[in-house]
Amino acid sequence: MSDLSEGPAETIEEVTGSGIPIRGNDIDTDQIIPARFMKVVTFDGLGEYAFFDQRFDDEDNQKDHPFNEARFQDANVLVVNSNFGCGSSREHAPQALMRWGIDAIIGESFAEIFAGNCLALGIPTLTADHESINALQQWVDDHPDEELHVDVVREVVEYDGTEMSANVDKAQHKALVEGVWDTTALMEANAAATRDVAESLPYVESDSLPGAEADD
């Protein structure tokens, strides 16, 4: 994964690797990373807290959870059901998944802020229908060592000799495939036009505007 501080983003046309299924609808960001692990000022080290409360009991003993299973430790493609990532806007959630090792997520549907946060990290979120997802989850479960291929460009997931169509949101597709997901750089280039809009808004006072030297 590229460091966002380095400037222009890389293109993300595909992700290849083994899968890991997380079953269940409405898996919220509080489950993905409990709030108590957010008392931090950087995202470093969040990977070990992914799904923490589903993975460990009060005495820190491991519970049954795919993220604990040895056979899934090298997985990098997460397969989920509907409304994944609902709830809080915390980017800590995809950050934790990414730092655990996830590079792409395939699901029935995603909460919007979560999908947006994933895009900002260069993690594609692909959607497919209920039956296709169930079948993929089962296959991943049965074949933890086998690779699947997430083709963002063609919007398909290839596994076991089959090709499953999966939707990538239009803007996300363009951003990932053309490497234009560094929105800061994109929008900074339009500083002058931004200032024009600010000036046109009746509620923006002129002394709130940045100096002329800040323009293009």
Next chain:
Amino acid sequence: MSEGTLYDKVWDEHTVTTLPTGQTQLFVGLHLIHEVTSPQAFGMLRERDIDVAYPELTHATVDHIVPTDDRSRPFKNDAAERMMEELEENVRDAGIEFDDPTTGNQGIVHVIGPEQGITTPGKTIVCGDSHTATHGAFGAVAFGIGTSQIRDVLATQCIAMEKQKVRRIEVEGELGPGVEAKDIILEIIRRLGTDGGVGYVYEYGGEAIENLGMEGRMSICNMSIEGGARAGYVNPDETTYEWLAETDEYADDPEKFERHKEYWESIRTDDDAEYDDVVTIDASDLEPVVTWGTTPGQGIGITDPIPDPEEMDSGDADVARRAQDHMRVEPGETMEGYDIDVAFLGSCTNARLPDLRAAARVVEGREVADGVRAFVVPGSQRVKAAAEAEGLDEVFTEAGFDWRDAGCSMCLGMNDDQLEGDEACASSSNRNFIGRQGSKDGRTVLMNPRMVAAAAITGEVTDVRDLKEVSLA
């Protein structure tokens, strides 16, 4: 696509350009920040050597991690102290106004914006918190964003977004006694689903919405996100203008008020506007709604039976079975009589002055049930001061409630206010997710503030309408 709605107009007014991704570069009129989701964004700016572009349009508070009992510095919790220091340094370096607890203006980010008059109609407002939707109550277009987007806003005062569809939710009828805004939104989420709003912005209207004060409208817009909609709004009207005229921004500047009001009027939804979807709900036979499960969509009227997973679609049934197992409730029963250990009156959904007043009327002259921990966490220092000025603190403390300082507190349990073990909590907050209130075994029952007060008094989920001699006016 929608046409002529407030959302369409505000979107157009704030559009800078179309980005190569096809997304709109949208100007942000107000950026609210707090200590949890902003430090990493400031860190990214430092890495790139970028300054905050529009510090005057950014406003900071501290809410998620602040203690609600002892606020002396350094905070007892080292991690909380570190986050506070980080925020202090960031806002000082950037020249951003910060309502720290010494100002008397500190509070939950979604409470302070409206009370100071910086939340206004027709503004685009963003914050790294999903309940930013709250500000839509004023006719603002307000979204929760992630930290990378906070970086974008700090750097450029813009976000990259795709335009969404608009669903009009028409809420008809008059609310019965004891039924509040909270019940309306819990009912909407129950009917449309926790993901029903994905891809949509909700425009709330109709008699029941128009009759609400600004605080009730805020409770409804606040929970738009729980229904999957990133934003929700109510068109500005006389109720909105009356509120704004009294705020810091406008109280001493009638000329500015009139000038801005002209803009506010211009962005109201047109009479002949077109929507992508319209839903109508009759609120006249609504009763107090409580949740039985672990998502805000799992709600029922207080006298209704808990639904049977066997009668649901397979996906929903799995979620419901797990939820009922966690909550230890049975299909067919009602939630009345469900034992609680904790009563929490607080959060950006329901910790404003009318919420505290309504709850205090239920509490007055009664006592918190034995063994119940009950506490009130006002939404802001101003709410707290106003409540104390009318003696509400005494009503609560005499009944056995703890009267605390402002913050997010046990809504998500990032400070020391947390459920312990498998405690059950009657909560005026917005999320009943497992682990949400600080304990992974904790059980949260969402309800309106009067119902929280009633539960505190009886020690169990109670229909407030059945409590004798309670004024529900």
